Amino acid sequence: MDKELENDFYTWKKRGEEYYSPFSEKTVDTASPEEDDVNSRMYDFGERFFSDMMFEQDSIVGKCLECKSKDGNSDREVTDYIPIPELQSFSYDMIICKIKSLGKDYMACFDSKEMSLTISPNYTDRDYVILHEMIHIHEFLLSKINASYRDILFYELYKKVGNSINNINKLLDSWCNGVNQLGIQQKGGIHSPLFLLKSLDIDLQCGYKLGTTMGYSCSTEFEKVLNAQK
Ligand SMILES: [Zn+2]
Numbered sequence: 001m002d003k004e005l006e007n008d009f010y011t012w013k014k015r016g017e018e019y020y021s022p023f024s025e026k027t028v029d030t031a032s033p034e035e036d037d038v039n040s041r042m043y044d045f046g047e048r049f050f051s052d053m054m055f056e057q058d059s060i061v062g063k064c065l066e067c068k069s070k071d072g073n074s075d076r077e078v079t080d081y082i083p084i085p086e087l088q089s090f091s092y093d094m095i096i097c098k099i100k101s102l103g104k105d106y107m108a109c110f111d112s113k114e115m116s117l118t119i120s121p122n123y124t125d126r127d128y129v130i131l132h133e134m135i136h137i138h139e140f141l142l143s144k145i146n147a148s149y150r151d152i153l154f155y156e157l158y159k160k161v162g163n164s165i166n167n168i169n170k171l172l173d174s175w176c177n178g179v180n181q182l183g184i185q186q187k188g189g190i191h192s193p194l195f196l197l198k199s200l201d202i203d204l205q206c207g208y209k210l211g212t213t214m215g216y217s218c219s220t221e222f223e224k225v226l227n228a229q230k
């Protein structure tokens with residue numbers, strides 16, 4: 001693993017342990033009970049929805065990290081799973097969760113420089129807000145490893161989501177348009193085609209209206225694009 005990243009992981013881990021310590025005095029530098037709760041929900045969501053972005057063995061991309069070989073003694077074929085070390089080193093307590101007002105139009109934001117997730121007090125009970133930010137977190141982690149894994153995840157998610165959404169290509173065509181990309185970027189930063197697919201995957205799993213996890217009032221727009229005649 002890259003030395004700099006290894007140091008970052010060490011710093012984030014240590015900082016997180018202090019921030020979430022159940023024994024620390026609750027001060028401005030440590031998590032409040034509500035902030036603890038947001039962090040523990042991330043663990044729950046991680047298990048339920050993000051095994052693919054973590055390249056875990058039982059996920060849709062697990063097979064990409066499998067290595068088949070012959071067992072020397074019995075000549076049987078054995079399968080080994082080789083996890084990605086950078087992703088293995090990550091845990092959600094490295095993310096400092098803060099509940100703080102972000103101004104009227106913002107529900108939450110992930111700051112990759114600070115490794116912090118800030119959520120506005122009015123939105124802490126909305127799972128889809130945390131799930132949206134978690135996609136940003138996992139995309140950030142993927143940006144730290146070999147770029148081909150990102151494409152592998154895109155390809156597998158495309159097949160999975162495409163099985164449930166007939167006109168997925170229409171939505172991707174529209175999402176990949178430069179002007180549309182700029183529009184969403186101005187509203188809330190970069191939301192890649194991979195982000196779109198993962199947000200739709202979560203919508204489908206949670207039974208949300210398509211576009212809910214993406215936010216920015218996308219559900220109406222998505223419905224229009226998906227139902228367009230040509
Ligand atoms: Zn976003």
